[in-house]
Each structure stands twice: as C-alpha cells, then as structure tokens.
Amino acid sequence: MRCLPKIFELDAHVADLIAAGEVVERPASVVKELMENSIDSGAGIITVEITSGGMTYMRVTDNGCGIAPEDVKTAFLRHATSKLRGAEGLESIGTLGFRGEALAAIAAVSRIELLTRETGAAEGVSLTLEAGEFRAMSPAGCPEGTTIIVRDLFFNTPARLKFMKSDRAESSGVASAALRCALSHPEVSVRFIRDGKPEFHTPGDSRTDSCVYSLFGREITAGLLNAESSDERISVAGFVSDPSAARGNRSYQFFFVNGRPIRSLILQAALEKAFENTLPSGRFPACMLYITASPGSVDVNVHPAKTEVKFASDKQVFDGVYYAARGAIERGAAERGAGADDAGFRTRSTESGSGAGTAAHLNAEGGKWEPGGRSAGAARDSFKSMQIDEYRRAYNSIDKNLYKDKTSNTNSSQLPSVGIISESPASQLSNFSIYTSVDQLRVIGEALNTYIIVEYRSSVWLIDKHAAHERIHFDALKSGGFEPMSQALIAPVICRLGREDAALLLEEADMLENLGFTVESFGDDAVAVRRIPAEIDISDAEPALSEICAELGRGGAASPAGLDNIYKMIACKAAIKAGKSSTAAELEALAKRVMSGEVSQCPHGRPVAIEMTKAMLDKSFKRI
Numbered sequence: 001m002r003c004l005p006k007i008f009e010l011d012a013h014v015a016d017l018i019a020a021g022e023v024v025e026r027p028a029s030v031v032k033e034l035m036e037n038s039i040d041s042g043a044g045i046i047t048v049e050i051t052s053g054g055m056t057y058m059r060v061t062d063n064g065c066g067i068a069p070e071d072v073k074t075a076f077l078r079h080a081t082s083k084l085r086g087a088e089g090l091e092s093i094g095t096l097g098f099r100g101e102a103l104a105a106i107a108a109v110s111r112i113e114l115l116t117r118e119t120g121a122a123e124g125v126s127l128t129l130e131a132g133e134f135r136a137m138s139p140a141g142c143p144e145g146t147t148i149i150v151r152d153l154f155f156n157t158p159a160r161l162k163f164m165k166s167d168r169a170e171s172s173g174v175a176s177a178a179l180r181c182a183l184s185h186p187e188v189s190v191r192f193i194r195d196g197k198p199e200f201h202t203p204g205d206s207r208t209d210s211c212v213y214s215l216f217g218r219e220i221t222a223g224l225l226n227a228e229s230s231d232e233r234i235s236v237a238g239f240v241s242d243p244s245a246a247r248g249n250r251s252y253q254f255f256f257v258n259g260r261p262i263r264s265l266i267l268q269a270a271l272e273k274a275f276e277n278t279l280p281s282g283r284f285p286a287c288m289l290y291i292t293a294s295p296g297s298v299d300v301n302v303h304p305a306k307t308e309v310k311f312a313s314d315k316q317v318f319d320g321v322y323y324a325a326r327g328a329i330e331r332g333a334a335e336r337g338a339g340a341d342d343a344g345f346r347t348r349s350t351e352s353g354s355g356a357g358t359a360a361h362l363n364a365e366g367g368k369w370e371p372g373g374r375s376a377g378a379a380r381d382s383f384k385s386m387q388i389d390e391y392r393r394a395y396n397s398i399d400k401n402l403y404k405d406k407t408s409n410t411n412s413s414q415l416p417s418v419g420i421i422s423e424s425p426a427s428q429l430s431n432f433s434i435y436t437s438v439d440q441l442r443v444i445g446e447a448l449n450t451y452i453i454v455e456y457r458s459s460v461w462l463i464d465k466h467a468a469h470e471r472i473h474f475d476a477l478k479s480g481g482f483e484p485m486s487q488a489l490i491a492p493v494i495c496r497l498g499r500e501d502a503a504l505l506l507e508e509a510d511m512l513e514n515l516g517f518t519v520e521s522f523g524d525d526a527v528a529v530r531r532i533p534a535e536i537d538i539s540d541a542e543p544a545l546s547e548i549c550a551e552l553g554r555g556g557a558a559s560p561a562g563l564d565n566i567y568k569m570i571a572c573k574a575a576i577k578a579g580k581s582s583t584a585a586e587l588e589a590l591a592k593r594v595m596s597g598e599v600s601q602c603p604h605g606r607p608v609a610i611e612m613t614k615a616m617l618d619k620s621f622k623r624i
C-alpha cells in the first residue's frame, strides 16, 4: 500500500498560489476583481488600461476612498477584507467583494505597484510587491483614490502561463470583463484603454440607457425594447432585443443581480422561453437585464469568482425575467401594430423627437438621450392574468429541456409520423440492408417539397432529402474527403459577433479555411467574411460562424466531439433544404446514394429513409 508523507500546514505563499488559481484565471479576472474593488471603494470614475492582452501591463485607477497607509499591507493578506466582519454579514453582502482573496491572489502571481491616498489625507503611499513578497513602501504624492498596476502576470507560474491564449484573445477577454463591469454600474464612469487606444467611455450618469448606448452604439440599441417587472422580492429592469433584432449567438445577453454580472442558466432559460416562437432557430435575444433581489433571497457566496449566484427561489427569478421580457415583446408588437415608432428603446433616426415622446429615445440630431420611459405596469398586469397557465407550463418544462444538446438528441420515439406505417417497429424504419445495385430504383416524385418517393424492389420508400444530403456532407467532412469549394463574396459579410467570439474565430482561422471560410479581422468586435463554403447560403454565413464560436467556446475544435458538432452544423447548412423544390436529377442522385446503403441516418440521428413494404401496404388496405 502507498504511504503518504506526513501532514504539514501549507505555508502562506503556497496557499496563496493555490487560491490564485481559483480567483485569477487570466488577465480578465484580474481586471474584474480590481474594478470591483474600485466600485466598492465608492469611486465615480474608473480608468482601465491594458497592453498586450494584459499579460504585461494592466492598470486600474479610481477616485474612490483610498486605503489608509496602515492598512495597505494588510489588504494584500489572504482573507483580509474591510467588507465583512462576522459570519452573519455574509447573509447581507452589500459590496461586490467580501472574500478578501483577490489582492492576495493577484499579488502572488505578478509584480504589483500600488498608489493610494485616502480622501482628505495630506499624502498617499506607494507599495510594491513581487510574487506576493513586499518589496518597498514609501509615502507618495498622488491623487485621492487608488491606482493598481499589475505587471507580468503569471511570471512565476510558468505552467499557468502556458494556458494563456494569444494576446488578442486575452485582450478581448479583458475588454468584455471591463464592459460587463461598466454595464453593471451605470453610476460609475468607466474608461477603457487598450494598447493606448481609447475603446469605450461610459458617462456614469446612472442611466442604463446611456450606459448601454455608450458601450454598444446605435445599431444594437436601436433594436432594444424596455423591459421591466417586479414583485415583492425580485424586480427586473432593463432591455431586451426586439425579436427582429435578435443575434446569431448569446454574447449580447447580460444579466446583473444586485449589481453583479452573473451567468445563469435559469435566467437565460427564462429569457429564451419568453422569445419562444418569435425567433427562428439559431437566433438569440440580446438583453441587458438588471435584477434586484432582496438580501436573503440570493446567495452570492457560491463561486470563487462570484460569477454565479444561488437564488432562494429559482422560480421567482424565472418569473421576473420571463414577465419582463414577454411584456416587452408583446408591447413592442402592439405598438408596432398601432403604428407607433417610438416604442421602448427602439429608435428611428429619421423620426426621433417627433412621436408621442413617452419613451426614452435617441435624438438623432443631438445624439442625446431624452428622458421618458413609459410604465410597463398596465401591460404587464394584463399579460400576467391572461397567460398564467401557459407560463406555468413553460416554467415546469424548462429545466429539463432547454439545455439539452439539441444535436445529440437522438430520440427514436420521435420518428416522423406516417399514419400508414404506424404499426411498424421503430427498428424497421432506420435499419435497412445494404443494397448493392440500385438500378431498379424508380423515383416517383417528391412530396411536400421534402420527401422523395421512391419505388424500389417491392417497397415504397420515403426519403427525407435534407437529412440525406446532410449526412452525405457530414461523412465527407469527417473522412477528410471534403474539398472546400469556397465562393468568394463580392462584398465581405461583416459579422458582429462580439469581441470574444471575433477573437476566437480569428485564432481558428486555419481550421475555418479548411471548412471553406475565410475570415479577417474587422474592428475589434467583428470579422469580415470573404469566402464561404460553396454550398452555404450567404444568409447562413453569420449563423454558421456564431454556432462555430459557441462550439469553440466549449473547447470545440480540440475534441473530436466538438469537431463533429461543427461538421454537423456545416453539413446541415450546406444541405438542400426541406421545403425548397429540387430538380429531378438532384432527387435521383440523392435517392441512389441512400438506397445504395451509403447513408441510413442523418448526423443528428434522425432516420433518413423509411420503408413501406408491399406487405405492409397490402395489410393496411386489408388486401391480405
């Protein structure tokens, strides 16, 4: 038997290094923690500056309360915090930080310079640390507030350094962390500078609409609707996109709970449920939703980076988000129907300033927000009483269904319902023998622009033309036998995927090239697509790329399963569509490939062809 060595307590530095691994994953997490400290310090202005993706240099400056000279060293000790005294305080955290871990963790893996001066103090203090060790401390003349400079992140942990992505990817990670922070606190003016270039600057006027506008610009904000709902314990306010302005992925979905950016499946599920049946598949609503939950109804201490929370009642927050979004969509539709152009957050540059003017809207000439903001109360209440049953069903079904990987759903009980063969066992439908000769095959025609009807030997076959074509593509991609035939686009398609996704795609440009896509960088949150696979429709370019991003975000191209998912998606988009008419030659070629046994299931596991034998037909017609 193996014998473990004697047990010792870890020394503080090693413990800090281990903790650092949880709190500080990459430059983005450093910037997030430092910005949160600045917000907690009561700052009204925060400036964030980074170079080379933050790996060599990150600076966060605030005009907050500063740190007293006698406290500066303590601030860098593990579990040192001014924000929490006893365990009872954990129930009602009013600050973003409370774990007292961030500064210790960041210091353990970088070189730090701190400059801070307390409000009203005659002078400030400067402190330097390296790999968690104090180097120097001295009085310093500096403005009120705090500046922290973090250099050479992970210089003393080479193993972690290896996990860093390109500067470009890290840099966009930082940009999105800074953006989330800025968006979560519209009362703070945040300026973000990347490699010497100013990237965004929020006004800090406490208005969510002006904050959103300064971060996302006109195109995104023009498609937003006001959303709100409230009950005793949860209130929701903010914006959701009009269904017509939905995005190709979820990177524009932002949820904030009590001022914290939060990732939450339950919130995402509620939002997307509200949009059900208003969006085609592959389109996702955008949102910036600010949720206020009474202390005690939300636990923020469940994740080291505090990006997840636990709600006392998932159902209650689901309700809040669902009603807020649903109400916004209904109102948007109603107002559009009534011919009002100034509904909610939606703006029309030519008409702004003219309409009834009850909604917050952008004045095109001045580029300024005009106050207003209609009350959603009446519309929401009537909606609530009308739809309550439907809503309850939605809630009850959501947990189980929404996040199942749709592509792996191979539920064989969901076979196409063809009345005439309803008695046949499922196995018979997808399982057919390999035919070597298909000469006797006769294509009778096509039904519903979807199913090829084939007579073959003593059976009639229905072939799902899309599923069959998709499978053929998928197999070719997977076997490497796919020669990407690209079509060059006359004008490049600009896909605004968000910073992180754009960077992700550019990193995988070679893999995309193999699939037939040529992408180039276009600003920092978009890519220009110059070529796409020959069989993909131009309107599918952006949805395809955002699906690839989603897969890459999950670790995609590195795993065979991830690559399969990408192949499936391309195969699906490249395949002839059900519902569109095809030529006789196309139908025959497809039918031959299916009947020769080349394909039996689509890549998603649905059957490609179903057989009605003469015997089955005869039996159904009571001939035998």
Ligand code: ADP
Pocket (backbone or CB within 6 Å): 033, 037, 038, 041, 062, 064, 065, 066, 067, 075, 076, 080, 081, 082, 083, 096, 097, 098, 099, 100, 101, 102, 103, 104, 146
């Ligand atoms: P936490 O935020 O969880 O308290 P940190 O390690 O992030 O832990 O910070 C430790 C302490 O240092 C804070 O509690 C706060 O008192 C002080 N501090 C950190 N950053 C700032 C800042 N920008 N302005 C004022 N005080 C700060």
Ligand code: MG
Pocket (backbone or CB within 6 Å): 033, 036, 037, 096, 097, 098, 100, 102, 103
């Ligand atoms: Mg903190």
